[in-house]
Amino acid sequence: MKIFDTMAKKKRVFIPKEKGKVKLYVCGPTVYNYFHIGNARPFVFFDVVRRFFLYRDYEVTFVQNLTDIDDKIIAQAQKEGVDISQINQKYIQAFFDDTKALNIMPADENPKATEYISQMIKFLQELQEKGYAYESGGDLYFEVSKVADYGKLSGKKLEDLRAGARVEVNSAKKHPADFTLWKASKPGEPSWQSPWGAGRPGWHSECVVMSRDLLGESFDIHGGGIDLIFPHHENEIAQAEALSGERFVNFWMHNGFLNIQGQKMSKSLNNFFTARDILKKYDADVIRLFFLSKHYRTTIDFNEKIMHETKVAYENFLSALRSVDYSAKRQEIDSCGLLEEDVATFVIAMEDDFNTAKALAVLFGLAKLAKKQSASREIRYQAAATLVELGKVLGFFADLENQLKSVASESKMDGMEQKLLQLLLDYRNFAKSEKNWALADKIRDDLQNLGLRVVDTKDGSKIES
């Protein structure tokens, strides 16, 4: 198993600190809004990471925090004219609902920042006692120059940061790169009492304290978006290692960004799509396939065309399973064994830094084989069984039973509508038997105009959505 480690800037062989166990921490959302399709990428990807480890019989502890105290939350509360706790409640629930809809396994722990205030204060006190923190203007700052190897994750040097035109000069700080550990609160803002006065903790301390508590001072994998490398993760390292003197995290994993039609997502461009909106249009598995068809570290572009293509591509899986009548013969198929060679190819791809794109090629190959009329029934069944098995490792097919039911539109009709539709189809079949092609085609065209596509199969006429 090889994983690309941002710190080493290369793939390294993954060896868990404790044999057979993986401790994984992924930065979670700040709960001030519905999360968008870009946020969904790390959620889905690290879900796959976790599922793969589980598949390989590791015992996985997966922690994802919820940032429930932050400037953005305060701003959102003012905007919606409600209390901060209501904002938190609303969007935490939305987070759980949306991740569930995306078939993302619930984390083992979802610690909230506000539940860790006292531990954070204790942690910051320790930093201050050891000389890594200083007070200035009511705030507490971390002094980056006290850490010899500050910048080792992002590859930045302190001198460069000082020279950087974009680092704002803040006279309260000793060095422009020093970051806030404790922020004094303004009147009306939520605050907690601390040795430095009433205020709230800085974001960078949150993940450190929670991961130390739940996973220990040093753990296997810490993940998040590529934008978190600096300053967030850099600052986590500085704090954690200042106290423990131990390597904080063994592997740093960062997923690439998602653009919308070639442009960065931004509120000013109004190209924000929430995950829940996308889910109205595309099946969770299609969204998942979209993410996994490209390597996780690259930038990915989201647009209608690619989503449509992905949807069509996904149909390959379903049509393959329909072709062996998977819903009806599930037991028989599942018990006929797997194509071990394909399983091995899949595992090799996944063990190479989670090469999901390559792993997917195995699934498409299996789909093709399951459909292949000229192959033996046994081979086709095995291909189907393997497809389902491996697809589930990637988090697909949670709702397979329903997906395999075709004729989606019929379910939306009430009894009378269905009867009338059947009547029309009967008339059309009558016209066909009379070789009245003009009438038959007119009925088909008219139904098409109503959004009902008539398809003639050897078992009779059917409606497809």
Next chain:
RNA sequence: GGCGACAUCGCCAAGUGGUAAGGCAAGGGUCUGCAAAAUCCUCAUCCCCAGUUCGAAUCUGGGUGUCGCCUCCA
């Protein structure tokens, strides 16, 4: 200004020294009253230049282009 990433068929995308996976689209065949669906088949020498090597999409140098971070944005 500092640091870094990427450039593979019309589109998406694997491939890190041994002769280009996969998906979409497209073209052709079968099937069909027609259409759709289904099914079978076909479809690239890897941004440019120079070099290393028996051999490079894969390594080195240069060029061009696109993008990211340096702002508590995944």
